[in-house]
Amino acid sequence: MTSASAGCGPQPDLEDLLRELTPQVLGVTVRRFGDFAAAEDAVQEALVAAAKRWPDEGVPANPRGWLIAVAGRRMTDQLRSEAARRRREEAAALAEPPPAQVSDRDDTLTLLFMCCHPVLTGASAIALTLRAAGGLTTAEIANAFLVPEATMAQRISRAKQRLAASEATFTLPAGPERTQRLRLVLHVLYLIFNEGYVSSVGSDLHRTELSGEAIRLARMAHQALPGDGEVAGLLALMLLTDARRPARADANGELIPLAGQDRTLWDQGLIAEGLALFHEAVAGGAVGEYQLQAAIAAAHDLAASVEETDWPRILGLYGLLEQMTGNPMVALNRAVAAAMAVGPAAGLELLDAVEERLAGHYRLDAVRGHLLEMAGDTEGAIARYQSAASRTTSAPERNYLTVQAARLRAADPR
């Protein structure tokens, strides 16, 4: 799905412009006509028309106005049918008068809240966010999630039906609801980022554009809410993590763990930007889970090697994160940090504490194998690596774990 391989898509500059304008154009159109689902379709059609016409005709002097006008015309065409007009009249009679002036900033934010509405499942929220707020086409989203375009179109259409049925309104939530809803928005952006980041190894390299999209959407959220520490923290986390992507896989897409990565490949520009954002985020005082994760990513990014990493700091940060989230996966990472900071026995002890909650999960076995290897228990490590290899659902991870087991066996034949 990269711009270069899209083939039928517009040039990167034009694509960027269209994606940037999408939330603004949709915001204006929804507020003018009130029907989110129809407005979203109309804006998509306007984007397609622009992608088709602008390369030949040139970008209009006011591209935003052009898109708003074309989307508005689609809406009017659609509303001409009698039934639709009746619906519009009824809706107009019930609707509050539209506010005189709403900033693009608020529109972007409202749109993100709408796309990440609590009535939607995670997968639906992701798809709708990428299309309505991100300006990606259904085909691009389908390609990124390796499903047929018709399947993705249906997922998006059902998400919009669900929003309509739940009478979700295109307004900014206020008060405590807003805090709750913002958490959902950040979680969806985090999921989109991870979807792209984890596929930066393996054969699905074209999906990595999802990470770039998540970063762009997080930047939009940060611009709309510059004072929010968690929004800044999430953006910092994405940048500090994405910085390591060039070193994460070899030419075949096979996984290279942190310890084996060529750190000169890490993107220093992203690291600098991520660090600046991180410091800005934590200056606010209150600390949330994304800021903690960003702090951990920063500690890795600043280290010249695994040995020179500030493991005691990382151990402390994982401890805070585990208290805050109660996530057993965080406990696994904390065990690795403890093994590095204190010694393998300390790490193994922490693993015993989560054994029950993660029984049968391949990552527990993978981490235990690693710590047993550190502790010199070769036989135990081989067994755990093999068990993890047989249970992972990722091909690059299976290959990596299989080689780990074979490497130990070759060094210490039975």
Next chain:
Amino acid sequence: MTKFMLLQNYSATPACSVPMTDWPPADIKAHIEFQHALNSELAENGELVDAQGLAGPELAKFVISDGASAPVVTDGPFPEVKELLAGYRMIDVESEARAIEIAARASAAPGPGGLPIQQPIEVRQVMGAPAGDL
């Protein structure tokens, strides 16, 4: 063009009965590289539709339902693991002969010591549209 599925299971092969975790690490890497290279070559030829490995038999489940009561879901371990599907390639090629040629390449993937493992590859044509009314 005709689509074919090239399927492989977990059966031991005439040339190799050693599980992969017992191979020398360099031979595992060579085997993985061979699979990547074959997929890249097929993609560059415009012949690759999809290539996927499946997660291990440890995660497999069998489901039977009569449509009314709760479905019967059977977990492993299964006695006939060897018959389970391990992975597949779907290719879109000019002829069955070409499909067999590609299957032969996949079958001769390198194993321990770089020797071909002679993995049996099941070649199955994917059903398509009916013949035209000419």
